[in-house]
Amino acid sequence: MPEDTMDIDGAPPVTHPHTSTIRENFREIQVKVHVRHHGKDNWSYQGRGVVTQEVSGHSSRIVVRNLSTGKIMTTFGETSDLQAEKRGNFVVIGCVDGTKVVSWSLNALNNSETLRLLASIELACYRCKQAISDPRTHLKSRRKVEKIIKEDRRKRHRRRKEQEAMIDAFARQDLSREMEPEITVPSVAS
DSSP: OOGGGGGGTTTOOOHHHHHHHHHHOEEEEEEEEEEEEOOOOEEEEEEEEEEEEETTTEEEEEEEEETTTTOOEEETTTTEEEEEEEEEEEEEEEEEEETTTEEEEESSSSSHHOOOOOOOHHHOOOHHHHHHHHHHHHHHHHHHHHHHHHHHHHHHHHHHHHHHHHHHHHHHHHHHHHHHHOOOOOOOOO
């Protein structure tokens, strides 16, 4: 072993296999980023981004940056109340803040990148300390997050159905007849 990699007392430096493995195995993942804010039904395209995993001590976080500017778009960590799920090549992340849900959609290039992205989010955002110290509270908080996200989805679907029903009802009306009054031309008697 070269001398410059030795510790002060001649022993090799202590490395944590978990954190060094994450740093070596996790490379940047390019994604297309969409967001849906609370109370909105449509996704808003935010641009291309790059997802990285930043490790600090025993915790890590997922950082989504704009590809061209490098500006942070969003971060997810162990303190985030979220639920991540795979939908095709998309990873949809529902973030809960109180009773509000903000959803992020990260579209990876292929299925392999999508699975790697999902696994990284789950690992970085899983509340290990809480799960070990208080499993009941951990399970209760996960269920609460799932319930809030499910309720938000149900409200959006209901609003969408109501809008579609209103559009269908409006389309069935014959507005052209109501707009043009009938004009009768008196006949000229000769």
